[in-house]
Amino acid sequence: xxxxxxxxxxxxxxxxxxxxxxxxxxxxxxxxxxxxxxxxxxxxxxxxxxxxxxxxxxxxxxxxxxxxxxxxxxxxxxxxxxxxxxxxxxxxxxxxxxxxxxxxxxxxxxxxxxxxxxxxxxxxxxxxxxxxxxxxxxxxxxxxxxxxxxxxxxxxxxxxxxxxxxxxxxxxxxxxxxxxxxxxxxxxxxxxxxxxxxxxxxxxxxxxxxxxxxxxxxxxxxxxxxxxxx
Amino acid sequence: xxxxxxxxxxxxxxxxxxxxxxxxxxxxxxxxxxxxxxxxxxxxxxxxxxxxxxxxxxxxxxxxxxxxxxxxxxxxxxxxxxxxxxxxxxxxxxxxxxxxxxxxxxxxxxxxxxxxxxxxxxxxxxxxxxxxxxxxxxxxxxxxxxxxxxxxxxxxxxxxxxxxxxxxxxxxxxxxxxxxxxxxxxxxxxxxxxxxxxxxxxxxxxxxxxxxxxxxxxxxxxxxxxxxxx
DNA sequence: ACAAAAGTGTTAGGCCTACACCCATGA
DNA sequence: TCATGGGTGTAGGCCTAACACTTTTGT
Numbered sequence: 001x002x003x004x005x006x007x008x009x010x011x012x013x014x015x016x017x018x019x020x021x022x023x024x025x026x027x028x029x030x031x032x033x034x035x036x037x038x039x040x041x042x043x044x045x046x047x048x049x050x051x052x053x054x055x056x057x058x059x060x061x062x063x064x065x066x067x068x069x070x071x072x073x074x075x076x077x078x079x080x081x082x083x084x085x086x087x088x089x090x091x092x093x094x095x096x097x098x099x100x101x102x103x104x105x106x107x108x109x110x111x112x113x114x115x116x117x118x119x120x121x122x123x124x125x126x127x128x129x130x131x132x133x134x135x136x137x138x139x140x141x142x143x144x145x146x147x148x149x150x151x152x153x154x155x156x157x158x159x160x161x162x163x164x165x166x167x168x169x170x171x172x173x174x175x176x177x178x179x180x181x182x183x184x185x186x187x188x189x190x191x192x193x194x195x196x197x198x199x200x201x202x203x204x205x206x207x208x209x210x211x212x213x214x215x216x217x218x219x220x221x222x223x224x225x226x227x228x229x230x
Numbered sequence: 231x232x233x234x235x236x237x238x239x240x241x242x243x244x245x246x247x248x249x250x251x252x253x254x255x256x257x258x259x260x261x262x263x264x265x266x267x268x269x270x271x272x273x274x275x276x277x278x279x280x281x282x283x284x285x286x287x288x289x290x291x292x293x294x295x296x297x298x299x300x301x302x303x304x305x306x307x308x309x310x311x312x313x314x315x316x317x318x319x320x321x322x323x324x325x326x327x328x329x330x331x332x333x334x335x336x337x338x339x340x341x342x343x344x345x346x347x348x349x350x351x352x353x354x355x356x357x358x359x360x361x362x363x364x365x366x367x368x369x370x371x372x373x374x375x376x377x378x379x380x381x382x383x384x385x386x387x388x389x390x391x392x393x394x395x396x397x398x399x400x401x402x403x404x405x406x407x408x409x410x411x412x413x414x415x416x417x418x419x420x421x422x423x424x425x426x427x428x429x430x431x432x433x434x435x436x437x438x439x440x441x442x443x444x445x446x447x448x449x450x451x452x453x454x455x456x457x458x459x460x
Numbered sequence: 461a462c463a464a465a466a467g468t469g470t471t472a473g474g475c476c477t478a479c480a481c482c483c484a485t486g487a
Numbered sequence: 488t489c490a491t492g493g494g495t496g497t498a499g500g501c502c503t504a505a506c507a508c509t510t511t512t513g514t
Contacts, residue, residue, distance in 0.1 A: 007234035011284040012242035054241040084288040
């Protein structure tokens with residue numbers, strides 16, 4: 001079973017897809033890693049990912065590998081950079097198309113201990129396999145850039161959330177603090193979030209209002225040339 | 231010489247790099263295409279690009295192919311998307327890492343007719359080979375997004391330029407018209423362009439002032455958290 | 461003489477920022 | 488009772504956007 005049946009006139013690289021999956025626990029950004037069970041880098045942590053089949057796109061590959069290795073299904077991944085350093089894999093020439101996705105931690109079934117997947121806070125991420133340290137750095141940069149101009153933060157939050165949670169999310173990603181009142185005003189003025197349920201008249205003072213992202217409203221505003229900004 | 235000496239246990243795709251090269255003639259955005267001399271798509275226009283060698287990165291490949299096919303040297307290319315549709319090349323499975331670059335038309339030596347390369351205005355681009363129509367669409371989108379937040383427009387202009395030329399460039403890319411006075415004010419207030427030479431006291435009224443982009447100033451401002459916006 | 465290019469300033473409105481206090485809850 | 492979390496409004500400054508006329512040159 002070690003036959004080598006696929007032959008070419010010129011050497012071909014292998015192609016892999018890797019997934020940087022971000023989550024948010026209400027306080028800090030988390031990233032999903034798996035512990036490698038085989039060489040190279042056995043025992044080290046890495047992003048879910050693997051070799052592309054000849055009859056699938058890299059995005060399909062990313063989703064397939066993600067599900068195989070972590071059980072996460074139906075995640076909408078987006079490629080962000082292709083890493084092609086000549087020696088990035090010690091086995092053979094491998095280029096990888098890195099993807100990222102944002103998931104709601106609340107919807108990930110807890111402790112699927114059939115896999116070796118684990119969530120790490122950004123500040124506890126260990127040194128990673130291959131060039132995955134670099135991939136993570138670049139993924140985080142993309143996330144920061146992207147959240148400034150697109151409402152992707154909501155993908156990390158539950159359907160319904162409080163304004164404080166939303167603010168903490170922006171704080172965690174952008175690493176800056178916002179004035180609470182200004183943040184409220186700005187968010188509400190944008191017109192892309194709405195109150196999830198009317199606040200009961202007799203609500204206790206400390207009960208926060210709940211909001212929900214309105215994707216249709218956003219699409220409509222965007223078409224009119226509206227631009228989100230942070 | 232049709233031996234197939236590079237054999238693998240699993241099928242491997244080929245990897246190519248393609249280059250979308252933008253220029254600006256003072257009025258419209260141009261893109262550099264080459265006419266294919268061989269099948270498939272013989273006679274059709276396509277982006278410069280070609281197969282990656284096993285000992286080079288995709289960026290190196292993009293630059294090498296660009297020089298081989300068009301004579302353009304020392305161009306700083308940047309990858310923007312990896313296209314991996316299964317049937318995008320009729321010969322075999324090929325994924326391509328698309329790059330783009332902005333060049334000063336004034337510095338490209340005219341009419342290198344040893345090559346089949348030609349500049350096309352955006353509105354005269356013919357139907358292209360492979361999935362290059364789609365690649366162009368996405369490249370143009372990236373260019374639009376990018377020029378809103380980074381001073382890349384200057385890469386398309388000569389070292390020294392007039393405010394009107396700069397405004398025409400923004401108009402050509404973003405397809406919106408700016409009020410001339412507001413454009414002047416905004417650009418000058420940003421602090422990233424400077425007068426190239428003091429306007430002679432006796433300059434005729436119609437002689438435009440010349441400006442130059444100040445990259446150091448921009449780097450300095452950027453470090454202080456300044457953000458460009460259009 | 462007429463069309464085209466370039467230079468120039470003001471105003472009003474909207475947005476951003478900074479800032480402080482009260483109430484209710486849970487420890 | 489004390490610390491924490493949550494809700495709420497205003498004023499000043501800055502930026503943006505809208506807007507018109509004059510001069511000169513080339514045709």
